Amino acid sequence: MTSNELREKFLNFFREKKHAVIPSASLIPENDPTVLFTTAGMHPLVPFLLGEKHPAGNRLANVQICIRTDDIDEVGDEVHHTFFEMLGNWSLGDYFKEEAIKLSFEFLTDKKWLGIRKEKLAISIFEGDQDAPRDEESGKIWLSLGVPEERIKGLPKKENWWGPAGETGPCGPDTEMFYWTGKESAPKEFDPQDKRWVEIWNDVFMEYFKNMDSRYEPLSQKNVDTGMGLERMLSSINGLADDYRTDVFWPILRELEKASGVKYEEKKKEFRIIADHIKAATFIIGDENGVEPSNLGQGYVVRRLIRRAIRYGKVLNLPKYFLISLIQKVIGIYGDSYPYLKRKENDIATIVQKEEEKFEKTLEEGLKQFEKGLDAFELYTTYGFPLELTMELAKEKGRTIDVTEFNEKFKKHQELSRTASAGMFKGGLADTGKQAVKYHTATHLLLAALRQILGPNVYQKGSNINAERLRFDFSHPQKMTQEQIKKVEDIVNQKIKEDLPVICEEMSLEKAKEKGATGVFEEKYGEKVKVYGIGEFSKEICGGPHVERTSELGEFKILKEESSSSGVRRIRAVLK
Numbered sequence: 001m002t003s004n005e006l007r008e009k010f011l012n013f014f015r016e017k018k019h020a021v022i023p024s025a026s027l028i029p030e031n032d033p034t035v036l037f038t039t040a041g042m043h044p045l046v047p048f049l050l051g052e053k054h055p056a057g058n059r060l061a062n063v064q065i066c067i068r069t070d071d072i073d074e075v076g077d078e079v080h081h082t083f084f085e086m087l088g089n090w091s092l093g094d095y096f097k098e099e100a101i102k103l104s105f106e107f108l109t110d111k112k113w114l115g116i117r118k119e120k121l122a123i124s125i126f127e128g129d130q131d132a133p134r135d136e137e138s139g140k141i142w143l144s145l146g147v148p149e150e151r152i153k154g155l156p157k158k159e160n161w162w163g164p165a166g167e168t169g170p171c172g173p174d175t176e177m178f179y180w181t182g183k184e185s186a187p188k189e190f191d192p193q194d195k196r197w198v199e200i201w202n203d204v205f206m207e208y209f210k211n212m213d214s215r216y217e218p219l220s221q222k223n224v225d226t227g228m229g230l231e232r233m234l235s236s237i238n239g240l241a242d243d244y245r246t247d248v249f250w251p252i253l254r255e256l257e258k259a260s261g262v263k264y265e266e267k268k269k270e271f272r273i274i275a276d277h278i279k280a281a282t283f284i285i286g287d288e289n290g291v292e293p294s295n296l297g298q299g300y301v302v303r304r305l306i307r308r309a310i311r312y313g314k315v316l317n318l319p320k321y322f323l324i325s326l327i328q329k330v331i332g333i334y335g336d337s338y339p340y341l342k343r344k345e346n347d348i349a350t351i352v353q354k355e356e357e358k359f360e361k362t363l364e365e366g367l368k369q370f371e372k373g374l375d376a377f378e379l380y381t382t383y384g385f386p387l388e389l390t391m392e393l394a395k396e397k398g399r400t401i402d403v404t405e406f407n408e409k410f411k412k413h414q415e416l417s418r419t420a421s422a423g424m425f426k427g428g429l430a431d432t433g434k435q436a437v438k439y440h441t442a443t444h445l446l447l448a449a450l451r452q453i454l455g456p457n458v459y460q461k462g463s464n465i466n467a468e469r470l471r472f473d474f475s476h477p478q479k480m481t482q483e484q485i486k487k488v489e490d491i492v493n494q495k496i497k498e499d500l501p502v503i504c505e506e507m508s509l510e511k512a513k514e515k516g517a518t519g520v521f522e523e524k525y526g527e528k529v530k531v532y533g534i535g536e537f538s539k540e541i542c543g544g545p546h547v548e549r550t551s552e553l554g555e556f557k558i559l560k561e562e563s564s565s566s567g568v569r570r571i572r573a574v575l576k
């Protein structure tokens, strides 16, 4: 089975089961300052899991691209990647445990779908503790479907519980499905410690709300959130030894074999890391909210991925600029499913090549300094050496690195730049911060003001918001003049002063267009879309959330107007 077939099968199955198929959201969350990347299919749906109505309905399915930097140390094994695709289905207050489990089971085992033999599957459920009881209900449902008792294991919160990321929030038990990847037939009894049992799918049941005094109250809207790793599922049903032999990796590995003259079998770890990292970097740079390598936030992650891939490339004696041919392979694999990658192919290649040039120079100099004893943090700030690269070098040279000291210095550095950074990778249901919501409304005002001053050819090209600032990319061929910037700022402040109401309406896409609503989310949702209006001044198709009145925003100030890429300008602005 190919990756295309698996994606299609999954979506068709859930279509048949009355789910609306929604597109993948951006890898870079637009309105959630608590994480750098989308780490699961659940993530972009947070507002809807919290009770907001989804325009496409309450039964949803999709393929979501994800980045998990938390798993970077695991990359090199058979089944963990920094970039992967998650197949998911959701019930927003619609079906619950019984139907969810039955759906998973049918898709996995029915001949019409994946046709996996029951003997190859095992199940974990939440075993219960002082906060919430054992998830007997799920256990019984699995039993009723013919999964033997020895193949169903209760596990603690650490394994089979989801959320909340913060102190309070929705949460609940989950039940996970495992696939036997061993060569011999699967043992009768499920042993979760045995690595040959690979987790392939996870059904989360959001049924509690953890409140301020840490009590777990039943939720009124119970949700289901599931996630299945495409790569793992694909290698499992094809009986492959690891994910890298599937069609979403193999062409990259073949190219590496060709370029290095080394066989994958001989240097598995290096091959895996290089292939994984270049894929992730390609997707992060190519994303609709794409970022370039830098020393902060998402940019730092891309830098780390590219530089680490280059470092491992050196182990294989790969020539300079070998990453470029790999990018072409990545886009060859994914270009049809994610056409924006094709459109940005040249940009991605140029950005990666520039980063490689930079790194080559600093690598030489940095290595010299490292030999002389320069510490990890200075190597990071001065030469752009990611910590883990320095640690790898140190290991080779038998030196040790003081990670605590590095982290302390890094933290100080972070506080200075006051930006989202390397620590914030954990996914979870974070409340959308108050300040971020204000910035979100401010971007609507900004876009409307830009269109008023620069003309109707101005469109949103990207937006990135955190609690400290907004960053907004828009189409415009030249630099704005000081006067234009001032005018835009004045208009936004004027609209804030007017204390305009922010009102959300649901309507069909046609209707929204008819009403002159702008929005970059046009292809994203099904039939109905949400349109946020700010007085008569702005109308945008958007998922929200927003403030209720513009006066909540305070004073708007543009800090910088600069080029983002060809034909695209970038504004950074703050609210005071």
Ligand code: ATP
Binding pocket: 040, 068, 071, 079, 080, 081, 082, 083, 084, 086, 199, 200, 201, 202, 227, 228, 229, 230, 231, 232
């Ligand atoms: P694991 O314990 O194997 O790391 P997980 O508990 O972190 O998995 P979930 O957060 O439940 O996984 O994600 C749902 C599904 O996504 C998993 O069942 C798995 O199929 C897939 N998945 C999770 N992390 C990765 C990864 N780093 N690379 C590839 N697939 C992954």
Ligand code: MG
Binding pocket: 071
């Ligand atoms: Mg994990």
